[in-house]
Structure formats: C-alpha cells, structure tokens
Amino acid sequence: MSDPGAHMEIKRAFLDGLSRTNRTGGMLAGLFIISIVVALPLAVTMSDTLESAIGASVVHENLRTGFDMDWYGEFQFGRGDLGTTFSPSIIGAGALLNNVEALLDGGIFGGNRAIVGLGILYGLLWTFFAGGVISIYTDTETYSRERFFGASARYFFRLVQLLVCAGILYFLIYRYVGKPVFEGIPKWTRDWTDERPVLFLNMMAYAFVFFLLALVNMVFDYAKIHTVLYDRRNMIAASARGLMFVLHHPLRTLGLYYLAGIVTLVVMIAYGLIGPGPSQSSVIGVVFAFLIGQAYLLARIWTKLLFWSSQSSMMAAYRPPTTSTQFTESPA
Amino acid sequence: MPRKVLFAMLVCFCVSQEGQGQTALSPRNANYTIEVKLNPAAKTLDGTEVIEWRNITEAPASELQFHVYWNAWKNNRSTWMRERGLDGTKLEDVRPEDWGWADVRSIKIGGNEVQAQRKYISPDDGNSEDQTVMAVPLPAPVGPGQSVKVEVQWHSKIPRTFRRTGYRGDYFFIAQWFPKLGVWQANGAEGRWNCHQFHLATEFFSDYGVYDVQITVPASYVVGATGVALGRTENGSLATHRYLQEDVHDFAWTTSPDYMERTARFEHPKLKPVDMRLLIMPEHVSQAERHFAATRATLEYYGTWYGAYPYGHITVIDPAYGSGAGGMEYPTLFTAGTRWLNPQGGGSPEGVTVHEAGHQFWYGIVGSNEFEDAWLDEGFNTFSTARAIDAAFGESSYVRRYFKGFIPYMFDEVKVHRITNGNRLDGYRAAATADMQATPTYLYFPATASPVTYNKTALWLNTLERMLGSDTVQKIMATYFERWKFKHPGPDDFFAIVNEVAGKDMTWFFDQVHRSSDKFDYGIEAVRSEAAGPDGFAGEGTNIKATEKKKDLFISTVIVRRYGEAIFPVDIEVAFENGEKVVEPWSGRDRWKAFTYEKNSKARHAVVDPNRVLLLDVNYTNNSRLREPQNTFPALKWASRWMIWLQDLMATFAFFA
Numbered sequence: 001m002s003d004p005g006a007h008m009e010i011k012r013a014f015l016d017g018l019s020r021t022n023r024t025g026g027m028l029a030g031l032f033i034i035s036i037v038v039a040l041p042l043a044v045t046m047s048d049t050l051e052s053a054i055g056a057s058v059v060h061e062n063l064r065t066g067f068d069m070d071w072y073g074e075f076q077f078g079r080g081d082l083g084t085t086f087s088p089s090i091i092g093a094g095a096l097l098n099n100v101e102a103l104l105d106g107g108i109f110g111g112n113r114a115i116v117g118l119g120i121l122y123g124l125l126w127t128f129f130a131g132g133v134i135s136i137y138t139d140t141e142t143y144s145r146e147r148f149f150g151a152s153a154r155y156f157f158r159l160v161q162l163l164v165c166a167g168i169l170y171f172l173i174y175r176y177v178g179k180p181v182f183e184g185i186p187k188w189t190r191d192w193t194d195e196r197p198v199l200f201l202n203m204m205a206y207a208f209v210f211f212l213l214a215l216v217n218m219v220f221d222y223a224k225i226h227t228v229l230y231d232r233r234n235m236i237a238a239s240a241r242g243l244m245f246v247l248h249h250p251l252r253t254l255g256l257y258y259l260a261g262i263v264t265l266v267v268m269i270a271y272g273l274i275g276p277g278p279s280q281s282s283v284i285g286v287v288f289a290f291l292i293g294q295a296y297l298l299a300r301i302w303t304k305l306l307f308w309s310s311q312s313s314m315m316a317a318y319r320p321p322t323t324s325t326q327f328t329e330s331p332a
Numbered sequence: 333m334p335r336k337v338l339f340a341m342l343v344c345f346c347v348s349q350e351g352q353g354q355t356a357l358s359p360r361n362a363n364y365t366i367e368v369k370l371n372p373a374a375k376t377l378d379g380t381e382v383i384e385w386r387n388i389t390e391a392p393a394s395e396l397q398f399h400v401y402w403n404a405w406k407n408n409r410s411t412w413m414r415e416r417g418l419d420g421t422k423l424e425d426v427r428p429e430d431w432g433w434a435d436v437r438s439i440k441i442g443g444n445e446v447q448a449q450r451k452y453i454s455p456d457d458g459n460s461e462d463q464t465v466m467a468v469p470l471p472a473p474v475g476p477g478q479s480v481k482v483e484v485q486w487h488s489k490i491p492r493t494f495r496r497t498g499y500r501g502d503y504f505f506i507a508q509w510f511p512k513l514g515v516w517q518a519n520g521a522e523g524r525w526n527c528h529q530f531h532l533a534t535e536f537f538s539d540y541g542v543y544d545v546q547i548t549v550p551a552s553y554v555v556g557a558t559g560v561a562l563g564r565t566e567n568g569s570l571a572t573h574r575y576l577q578e579d580v581h582d583f584a585w586t587t588s589p590d591y592m593e594r595t596a597r598f599e600h601p602k603l604k605p606v607d608m609r610l611l612i613m614p615e616h617v618s619q620a621e622r623h624f625a626a627t628r629a630t631l632e633y634y635g636t637w638y639g640a641y642p643y644g645h646i647t648v649i650d651p652a653y654g655s656g657a658g659g660m661e662y663p664t665l666f667t668a669g670t671r672w673l674n675p676q677g678g679g680s681p682e683g684v685t686v687h688e689a690g691h692q693f694w695y696g697i698v699g700s701n702e703f704e705d706a707w708l709d710e711g712f713n714t715f716s717t718a719r720a721i722d723a724a725f726g727e728s729s730y731v732r733r734y735f736k737g738f739i740p741y742m743f744d745e746v747k748v749h750r751i752t753n754g755n756r757l758d759g760y761r762a763a764a765t766a767d768m769q770a771t772p773t774y775l776y777f778p779a780t781a782s783p784v785t786y787n788k789t790a791l792w793l794n795t796l797e798r799m800l801g802s803d804t805v806q807k808i809m810a811t812y813f814e815r816w817k818f819k820h821p822g823p824d825d826f827f828a829i830v831n832e833v834a835g836k837d838m839t840w841f842f843d844q845v846h847r848s849s850d851k852f853d854y855g856i857e858a859v860r861s862e863a864a865g866p867d868g869f870a871g872e873g874t875n876i877k878a879t880e881k882k883k884d885l886f887i888s889t890v891i892v893r894r895y896g897e898a899i900f901p902v903d904i905e906v907a908f909e910n911g912e913k914v915v916e917p918w919s920g921r922d923r924w925k926a927f928t929y930e931k932n933s934k935a936r937h938a939v940v941d942p943n944r945v946l947l948l949d950v951n952y953t954n955n956s957r958l959r960e961p962q963n964t965f966p967a968l969k970w971a972s973r974w975m976i977w978l979q980d981l982m983a984t985f986a987f988f989a
Contacts, residue, residue, distance in 0.1 A: 039979045047971035056859075056961035057953045058937055063966035067746045069730060073758035074953050086974055088746045089732045095977035097741055099984050101734045108984070115981065122982040123989035130989075163989055170988065182736070187425055191501035193590060193652035195672045196615050199738045206735060217988050277745040278973075286969045293976035300983045 009317065010255040017260075017310025020137050021302060027136065027148065028305060031129060032298050038122050042082065042114060049083045067091070067278040085112050093272030103213075104206050105182075106174035127163050131155030133305065134228040137312040151228070158227055161235040166220040170213060178209045218257045219243050221307065225315045245315060256314055257307070264303040271296040357579040357642060358540030358818035361386040362513055369548040369570075370506075370587065375429070375499055377488040381510055384481050384541075385474070391523030392473040393516050396482065397453070398436075399538075401508035403463035404530040405491040406433040411454070411462040412494075415532035419779030432491025432498065436511055439468055440483040446471070456529045456774060464530040466511065484511050493656030495532075497584075502553075505649070505657035505667065507584040508536065515539050515701075515820065528703040531774040533781030535695075535702035536582065540818055543583040548572045554593065556611045556647050557585035558665045577643075579818060580663035581699055586649055592617055596624045603635040604644060612650040615672050619681065623648050623668060626685035629724035634693050634716060637806055638813040641692060648685070659684050661691030671733075675742040679721075679728035679753070686724075687717040697817045705823055706773040706781075711789020712809070718754025718790060728753070751947055755794055760787035761950045768849040770823070791947045792845040798945040799841075800834050808833045844898050845948065853896035854920065854940045855954030859906075861888040861934035888935035893924045896950070905942040908933040915942070935959050 021028070053075050054060050062068035067088050075083065089098055102108040108119070135151035136143050182205060189198045223235075223242030232238040246253045275296070276289035368379040387393055404412035408423065416423075439447045452463040474480045488509065491498040497507040514527025515537055526537065547555055551571040555561075559577025577583065591611040598606040610623055627648055631641050647665040651657040658669025666688035670681035694716065695702065695709035702709060721728075730746040733739065751757055759782070766780035769788055776784055797805040812821070812829045823846070830838050844850070864885035871877050890906050904916045910933035918925055918940075929935070939956040941949065949955065 035979050035982060039975050039982060042978060043971050043975035046974050047967045050970055051963045051967035053953070054963040054966060055953065056957045056959075056963065058939065058956040058958060059953050060958075060961075060963045060966045063970065067743075069746060069748050070752045070757070071953055073752050073761065074951055077758070077761055077950075086970070088730050088743055089741075090974050090977040091743055091746070094732065094741060094743060095980055097732075097734050098977065099981045102981070103984055103988075104735070108981070115978070118978075119982060119985040123985045126986040126989045166988070190425070190654075193501045193503045193588070193655065194613070194615055195653040195738075198653065199672065202736050202738055213988065279745055280969065283965070286965075286972060290972045290976070293973070293979075297976065297979045297983060300980070304983070304987055 007255075009252050009314065010259060013252075013256055013310045013314040013317065014259050016313040017137075017306055017308075020309040020313070021305045024136060024143055024305070027133060027143065028298070028302055031126075031133075031301050031305075032294075034125060034129075035122075035297060035301065036294070038118065038125065042118060045082055045114075046086065049081065050086070053083070065279060065281045082112055082114055085115060088278070091278050092275035095275070096268050096272055104178075104209055106178055123163065124160070127159045128152050128156045130159050130224055130308070131228060134225055134308055134312055137309040138225065138229050138316055155224075155228055158233065158235055158238070159224055162220050162223050162227070162239065165235070165239055166216055169216045173209065173212045173216070177212060178205075181205045181208070214257065214261070215246075218253060218311075219246050221311050222246060222253070222315055225308070225312050229312075229315060229319065245318075249314075249318075252314060253311075256310055260303065260307045260310055263306060264300070267296065267299045267303055271299075354578065359386075359388050360541050360579065361388045362539035362541040362581075364510070364512075364541060364543050364545070364583065366510055366543070366545045366583070367548075368510070368545070370504065370550075372502055372504070372550060372553075375490040377490060377506070377509065378486075379488070379510055380483070380485045382481065382483050383513060384479060385513055385539075386479040387474045387476055387516060389516055389518035389523055390476050391516075391518035391521050392475045393470065393523060393525075394473045395467050395469045395525075396441075396480075397514045397525040397527035398466045398468070398484075398511040399508070399514060399527060399530070399536075400434050400436065400452075400464055400466050400511050401530050401536075402432045402434040402488055402491065402497075403452075405431055405494050406463065407431065407461075409459075409461035410464065411457055411459045411529045412464070412532050414459070415778045418532075418777070427492075430492035432489050432494075434486055434488040434509075434511065436466065436484060436486045438483070438485035441468070441471060441480060444471065454529055455527070456531070459529070462529050465514075465527050467525075486511060496657055496660045498656065500652055500655040503588040503590065503652035503655050505584075505586045505651060505655060507657075507660070507662060508582075510583075512538055512582075517820075526701065526703075528774055531703070532778045533776050533785075534706055534774045537699075537701040537703050537820075538581045540579055540581045540699065542576070542578045543580060544574070544576050545583055545585070546572050546574045547585055547587070549587045550589070552589050553587045554589065554591035554611060555585060555587045556591070556609070556649055556665065558583045558647075558663050560645055577664055579642075580696070582663050584662035584665055586611070586651075586657070586665075586667075588652060590614060590652065594620045594624075596628075598628050598631045600632055600635065603631065603640045604642065606631055606641055606643070607645045608648060609645070610648045610650070613652055615653075616650050616670055619650075619670055619674065622676070622681060623650065623670075623685055626668075626682040626724075627689050629682075629720055630686045630689035630692075633720040633723055634690055637716070637719075638693055638810050639697070639817065642697070643692075646689070646692070648689070650681075659688060661688045661695060663696050664692070666691065671738075671740070673738065673740050675731065675740055677729050677744070678731035678740065678742050679725075679748065680731070682725055683717070683721060683728075686720050687713060690717050690720065693813065698813055699818065699820050701820060701822070703774050704772040706785045707769055707789040708821070708823065708826065710786045711793065714754075714756065714786045714790035715793040716809075718750045718794070721754060722750050751791075751794070751944075755790040755947060756783065756787035757791060757947065759783040760791055760948070763787075764851045764948075764950055765849050768847065769845070770847045788845070788948070792841075795845070795945060795947045796830075796838075796841070798943065798947070804834060844900060848898060850897035851950055852898040852900055852946055852948045853894070853951050853954070854900075854902055854946070854949060855893055855895055855951065856890065856938045856940055856957035857893045857924070858889065858891040859935050859938045859957045859959040861886045861959060863887075864930055884932045886931060886934050888929045888931065890927045890929075890935065890938040891924060892918060892927070892938075892940050894920060894922065895954075898948070900946050900948075902941045902946060903943070904938060904940050906938045907936045909936045 059071045132148040132152035219242045222245045223238045226241045227238045280286045280289050363384045366381040404410045450468045453465050453467045454462045514525045517526050555573045557575040559575040562574040564573050594610040596608045643664050649667040651667050658667050660667050668681050668685040690713045694712040700708035727747040730743045731740050763780035763783035767776045767784050864887045865882045869876050870879050900920050902920050906914045937958040
C-alpha cells in the first residue's frame with residue numbers, strides 16, 4: 001500500500017471494530033438466536049419430510065450411522081418439495097461451497113421458493129436490526145436494549161430503501177455481468193483444448209462478480225452507517241455519500257473490507273476443515289455436531305458485526321469534532 | 333534409397349510380424365485398405381479405400397449397403413438430428429463450420445464406376461432427408477463364398493463434435509469416418525442387409541476384417557489409431573502413419589500436436605501380455621498411472637473372468653478438453669476422459685477407463701449388433717465394469733463438482749455403492765417403464781434409451797448373479813464369450829447359454845426383465861403383533877365362556893404387497909424381538925399375501941427380499957418395515973445438519989442485505 005497512513009487507519013479501524021464487537025456479546029447472542037428461530041420452522045418441515053420418507057423402514061439404521069446414497073436416490077426421485085434441497089453436499093464444507101456457488105452463480109434466487117422467501121424475510125430482519133447495531137457502534141453511549149430497538153425501528157424504513165437500491169444493483173450485476181460472462185466463456189473458448197486456461201477464465205469471472213457484489217455491499221454498508229451517523233433522511237443522498245466515501249478513501253475502505261473479509265474466510269475455512277462428517281450415531285454425537293455448526297454460525301454473525309463496527313469506526317474517524325451526534329452535513 | 337524409407341520398411345517388417353501370419357480369429361470377410369489425408373485448416377478428410385468383401389452366407393447379395401455416418405451431421409433434417417430434438421434438446425451455438433458430412437465421389441466395382449447408380453435409402457424410418465445409408469447395386473450378384481472388390485473415394489467435412497467424433501481447435505478424433513459396409517445376413521437362401529440409419533441412441537455394427545490404414549497429417553501431430561503402427565514416413569511438412577489391425581470390425585484414429593505419449597505393459601501369469609500406449613493431454617500427465625492402473629484392472633479381471641484379450645496391444649486416449657470424444661470404444665483403442673482436478677478415490681477417470689477398455693470384450697471381441705441389441709454390449713459391460721471396479725478399487729466416494737464443474741470436492745465418508753453407482757439404479761428408476769428392452773434399440777425413445785440399455789441390463793445381470801450365484805453367472809458369461817467371440821450373437825444366443833449353464837429354463841426371468849417394461853416394486857405394507865387368543869366367547873352349550881388372552885403368546889401378521897406390475901419370486905424375512913428369524917418364500921405373483929405367526933415374542937420387523945436379490949426393485953426403502961418405527965432420530969440428525977446449511981445460506985443473504 002503506497003499510503004502508510006491508510007495502513008495505520010485500516011489497522012486502527014479494524015482493531016477498534018474488533019474491540020466494539022467483542023463488547024456487544026448480548027447483541028451478538030440476540031442475532032444468533034434470531035438466526036435459529038427463523039431457520040427452525042423449515043428445519044422442522046425437513047425433519048418431517050425425512051421422517052415420512054424413511055417411514056418404518058430399517059433403512060433408518062443406515063442413516064443413523066452415515067449417509068445412505070442408495071436411499072438418497074429413492075428419496076430424490078420425483079421430488080419437488082423442500083426435500084430437493086437435501087443432499088449429501090450439505091455435510092461439512094459442502095454446505096459452505098453450495099452457498100458460495102449459489103451466491104456467485106446467482107442461483108441463490110432460483111432455488112426452492114420457501115427458502116428464497118425465508119432469505120428475503122431474514123434479509124429484512126437484518127435490515128431492521130442494522131439500524132440498532134450501527135447506532136451502537138457509532139455512539140459512545142453504552143448499549144441498552146431500549147436504545148438498540150429504538151434505533152432499529154427509527155432507521156428501518158430508511159434502510160429498507162437502501163436494501164432495495166442495493167438489491168437492484170445486485171440484480172443488474174447478475175443479469176448484465178455474470179450471466180453474459182458465464183454464457184460467453186464457452187463461446188469464446190470453443191476451440192480451446194486445455195482445461196486450465198478455461199478454468200482460470202471462469203475463476204476470474206467469479207472473482208470479478210464477487211468484487212462487484214462486494215463493492216456494492218461495501219458502498220451500501222457505508223450508506224447505512226452514514227444514515228445512522230448523520231440521521232440522514234434522503235436515501236439517495238445517503239447512497240451517494242456512501243459511494244463518495246469509498247471513492248475518497250479507496251485504499252482505506254477496500255483494505256478494511258478485505259481485512260474483515262479475510263477473517264470471514266478464515267472462519268469459513270476453519271469450519272470446512274473441522275465440520276463434522278456424517279457418522280455420528282448417538283444423541284450426544286449429533287448434538288455435538290449441531291453445536292459445532294452453531295458455533296460456526298455464531299462466528300459468521302460475529303464477522304458481519306465486525307464489518308459494521310470497523311466500517312463505523314472508519315467513517316466516524318472522518319466525522320468533524322463535535323459534542324452532538326446529529327449532523328446536517330457530513331464532511332466529504 | 334532414403335534412410336527414412338529404409339527404416340520405415342524395416343519397422344514395417346519387424347512390427348508387422350506380430351500381426352501378419354497370425355491365425356485368423358474372425359471370418360475376416362470385410363477387409364479395408366484405406367488412405368486418408370487430413371487438412372487441419374479446412375477440417376476436411378480426403379480418403380480412398382479398397383474394400384474386399386466376401387459373402388459368408390448362403391444367400392447371394394445383389395447390392396451393397398454402406399454406412400455413411402457423418403451425413404447425420406449434415407443438417408438438422410437427418411434422423412439423428414430429429415431424434416435429438418425428440419426430448420426437446422435444442423442445438424445451441426452451432427455455426428456453419430460446425431456441420432459435417434461425407435461426400436462419396438467415386439465407387440468402382442470390378443474397375444467399373446457405379447457412382448451414378450448409388451442412392452441413399454432410409455430403411456428404418458423412411459426419412460428421405462437422411463443420407464446415412466447408401467445402397468449400390470452390384471453388376472452381378474455375389475454368391476455364397478464369392479468376393480467383390482470395391483474402390484471408394486470420398487471427401488468429408490469433419491464436424492465439430494456433435495457426438496464422439498470431430499474436432500476442437502487442432503484436436504481431431506476421427507471415428508465412423510469412412511463409408512463402411514453393413515452386415516449381410518441370411519436366413520437360408522434369403523438374405524438382407526443389416527445396415528441401419530444412424531440413430532441418436534445407437535452405436536454401430538459391422539463385420540470383422542483386416543484394416544490397413546495410412547493416415548497423412550501434419551508432421552508435428554501425434555497420431556493414435558486402432559492397431560499396430562507399422563511405420564511413419566515424412567514428406568515435407570506432412571507425415572504418413574501406417575496402422576494395421578486384423579480381426580476387428582472398425583477403425584478409429586486421433587491426432588493432435590498436444591498429445592504426450594506414455595507406455596506401459598500389462599503382464600499376468602495366465603494372460604497374454606499387452607503393450608499399453610497412452611496418449612494424454614499435457615495437463616493430465618500426472619494421471620497417467622491412474623489410466624494404466626484402470627486398463628490393467630480391466631485386462632486382468634475381464635481376461636480371467638471371460639477370456640484373454642487377444643491383440644497384444646491397446647491404445648488409451650485422453651481426449652482434449654471439450655472435444656466430446658471421451659467415453660467411447662473402438663477396437664484396440666478407446667477414449668477415457670478426465671479433468672485437470674480429479675481426486676483419487678472419486679471414481680474418475682477409473683470408471684470410464686475400465687468401462688471403455690471393457691468394451692474391447694463386449695462389442696469388440698463379441699460383436700453383437702449395437703443398433704438392435706445395444707444392451708448385449710452396453711449392459712454386459714456396465715455390469716462387468718461395476719464388478720471390476722469393485723474388485724480393483726473398492727467403493728468410491730461421492731464427489732460434487734462446483735463452479736461450473738471445475739472444482740471438485742470429495743465427501744470421503746459418503747460412499748457410492750455398486751448397486752446405485754455401478755449398476756446405475758437411480759437412472760434406471762426414472763426410466764423403468766420407458767421401453768421394453770426387447771424392442772430393437774434404435775426404436776427406443778432416445779432420451780431414455782441409455783438407462784434401458786445400460787442400467788437395466790446391469791441390474792438384471794447382477795440380480796441373476798445373486799439368484800444363481802456368482803460362479804454360475806461367471807460361467808454363463810465366459811461360455812457366451814468363448815462361444816461367440818468374433819461372431820455376431822443375438823439375444824436368443826445368450827438366453828440359450830443361460831439355460832444351458834444354469835441347468836434350468838430361465839425364460840420366465842427374461843419375460844419379466846427383458847420382454848416387459850413393467851416396474852418391480854415389492855413392499856411390506858404392515859407388521860402387527862397382538863396378544864393371542866380370540867376376542868369374544870368360545871365353547872358350546874353350557875360351556876360357552878368368555879375367552880382369555882394368552883399371556884406371552886402373540887399373533888404376528890405381516891402383509892406383503894406387490895406394488896409394481898412385474899413379478900418376481902422373493903423371500904420374506906420376519907424377525908422377532910427374541911432374536912428369532914423366519915424366512916418364507918413367496919412367488920410374488922399375487923398382489924398381496926399375509927403371513928401369520930404365533931410365537932411367544934412379538935415381531936420386530938419384516939423385510940421382503942432381505943438379501944436384495946431383485947436389484948430392479950425401484951423402491952427398496954419400502955421393502956422393510958419395523959413394527960415400531962425408529963425414524964425420528966435419523967430424521968432429526970439430518971434435519972439438524974440441513975439446518976446448518978440453511979442458516980449459512982441465510983447468513984449469506986444477510987451479509988449482502
């Protein structure tokens with residue numbers, strides 16, 4: 001990095017964000033519980049589906065001790081319900097790979113309707129809580145449940161507008177960048193006989209799509225922070241402020257984003273390596289495997305909070321000194 | 333004389349000693365001497381061939397019929413293309429230069445040009461726009477035992493691969509590339525040509541002979557072909573490679589400047605040694621030994637099970653990425669297919685290598701008719717492949733490929749078994765009633781032809797193995813191989829051997845699995861146990877008394893049902909809580925049967941077909957039933973695991989929200 005000042009600011013914002021995140025365990029726990037509560041109804045539905053499919057068969061014994069591919073072929077045959085999302089690839093690192101692939105391919109929107117609906121609901125819930133979370137990270141006053149929920153309600157409809165704007169941009173990325181690129185690669189490489197450069201091209205395309213998604217995400221993270229920090233009411237202006245902040249501090253914002261991203265990646269890789277396999281056959285074993293998974297998800301939520309807290313710290317560092325937390329205009 | 337030519341002649345002499353003078357293994361009634369030149373820039377071939385055909389039947393032939401396969405890709409009106417559209421598949425990104433065709437420019441019989449008399453015929457479907465079968469009248473009939481010499485000249489445009497043969501960049505795989513005679517068959521004095529149009533779901537059928545082929549390509553290109561290389565002569569920027577092979581019914585070749593060559597040798601104390609030549613793409617060189625290991629396994633297991641591979645050499649081709657030439661067999665040469673990233677233990681490329689090497693036996697040496705009875709080679713080979721893979725490599729693990737298929741991830745603890753993976757039960761299940769297997773293959777519905785051909789046969793062969801024992805089925809297949817090698821057997825030939833070796837009439841078996849498109853599905857509908865003793869009263873006159881339930885005595889009832897239409901004798905096993913087990917046979921003919929037991933223990937569970945003999949049963953989960961289901965724990969276990977995936981997905985949504 002050519003600007004040593006940027007390096008110091010990234011480090012300071014990151015460490016400050018880390019410290020704030022670790023001091024808001026209650027908020028983390030609350031968000032984690034919401035994650036469980038939202039997923040639970042569909043998990044119960046899946047359990048019922050599996051129970052019905054297994055029936056009274058002795059096949060249950062195979063599924064108790066591992067994953068039965070013979071049974072799985074029968075289970076999947078002709079299925080059109082939630083069961084289509086069940087596969088051996090949900091085990092361990094497979095779950096993460098499934099979802100990363102779905103994110104980058106745009107398949108995240110083309111799946112089972114119940115899950116897409118749940119995803120949208122969960123996204124809205126996070127949008128609701130984002131206001132509370134960011135207000136905690138941008139304010140020096142101590143956390144309280146009243147402040148948290150008050151801020152969440154206060155900023156919700158504004159942040160929904162930002163969500164819609166970001167959603168439109170995500171759609172445009174998938175539709176007008178990802179889709180033509182991935183459909184074009186086979187045509188551009190139709191005479192290539194070595195797989196490796198084709199693989200490289202595809203991976204570059206994935207990296208580019210991810211870069212664009214991450215860029216939009218980062219801009220709108222700062223837009224959210226700006227909205228809360230300055231109690232902004234005009235969301236177009238807030239979006240513009242988010243973009244301007246990134247453009248004025250590209251190294252700092254990108255550097256901080258990727259640093260937090262690396263932490264997220266480490267968390268995901270760690271789970272990929274230690275994530276339990278299919279062979280737990282006792283109640284304790286199954287519960288333990290479930291708890292490892294939940295620990296991973298807690299860590300994932302923690303990493304998202306780290307993004308917001310460190311980015312809040314970064315943006316707040318450019319706030320003009322004042323005793324009031326309300327501003328009518330922010331510095332560039 | 334130039335040293336190069338002298339050397340080539342010496343090589344010709346030395347190497348050809350392996351083949352020439354060898355006792356004929358086959359009738360050798362269709363011999364081809366071919367010269368072909370590749371124009372890699374124009375993607376064309378120019379070829380001449382001299383065919384010496386001998387009539388080995390009792391019926392005189394008054395015309396010749398040739399396959400001209402590449403005309404299937406001349407336009408979208410051919411039978412092959414129309415059948416491709418039957419399942420709704422659309423051609424995508426097909427450019428004018430992608431189409432292929434073969435233009436026969438001269439046919440001489442006995443030195444006389446008869447090109448003007450040739451016509452394209454469509455004996456299968458009457459499609460006048462299909463030009464894959466060419467009929468040429470003979471100036472005089474060729475009687476039994478008589479021969480005719482035919483000289484053909486043609487010019488072809490190589491297709492960009494629609495299926496198996498074609499080009500990609502400067503990579504060429506050339507198969508079904510020359511006008512090839514059909515098979516003249518006779519029933520007494522009445523003969524007909526077995527020369528089908530090129531169909532989507534079928535492969536090929538032709539007579540055995542000697543192939544002497546000279547292939548001219550750019551000098552920098554590496555060539556692989558059926559047979560033994562007799563020599564290579566350079567002429568400026570070009571090189572001509574000569575290959576010879578006896579006792580085969582086809583000839584394929586491939587060329588690319590990118591091939592890397594590796595060699596190895598197969599040796600076994602009871603089998604003939606085989607020189608293995610591998611032409612492999614540079615990015616796959618690290619997988620060379622995996623290809624050799626799989627080929628060795630095939631030569632060993634097929635050789636010891638059925639009969640020795642006779643040719644002494646085999647060429648393994650690793651096709652170029654995206655060429656579409658992978659997974660196909662030709663005499664003494666076959667294409668495998670792998671990916672740059674391919675984890676050991678995931679079944680690839682071992683599976684496809686064993687399968688295509690195995691076709692040397694079923695199709696190559698036993699030359700059944702792939703147009704009409706494709707199951708006789710594909711099904712037999714699928715069964716054999718699964719058996720060989722099991723023996724040589726054990727179970728493989730489930731692999732899922734991510735990110736447009738480039739990045740594999742192997743789930744080590746999730747194993748795929750011979751029944752579902754090797755015999756392809758899942759694919760069969762979806763097409764179980766699509767077609768009666770005894771229908772000629774070229775009349776199958778194209779989209780489901782493969783599972784009826786490959787999967788169903790493998791499953792019923794494995795079922796037969798479980799019924800009659802592996803030794804008996806081993807003997808059946810070895811007898812069939814020995815008796816029909818270098819000949820053209822049909823289904824009845826195989827069935828007769830089954831009856832002969834099994835020592836019983838298995839017609840009923842083949843009526844169900846081969847001459848029917850019914851589905852097999854047996855299940856346990858109910859398992860109940862209740863205290864013995866009737867409810868109500870018993871006795872007569874003054875002795876009428878209320879009955880009492882007997883302590884420690886239970887009446888258990890098991891109801892078995894035939895849900896499918898196909899019939900198969902099965903066993904029913906009933907297990908009791910005290911550990912006792914009872915096994916009862918059932919003809920499986922009725923729609924249901926109840927079995928009742930009076931024992932001092934309740935029934936625990938019942939299973940129909942406990943040893944899973946009937947592998948064609950499409951639903952094995954319903955084959956068993958516990959009196960008291962225990963499905964909650966596994967359902968909760970896997971639902972909890974699924975929930976983690978779901979929460980991770982939600983976290984991804986939330987991250988970008």
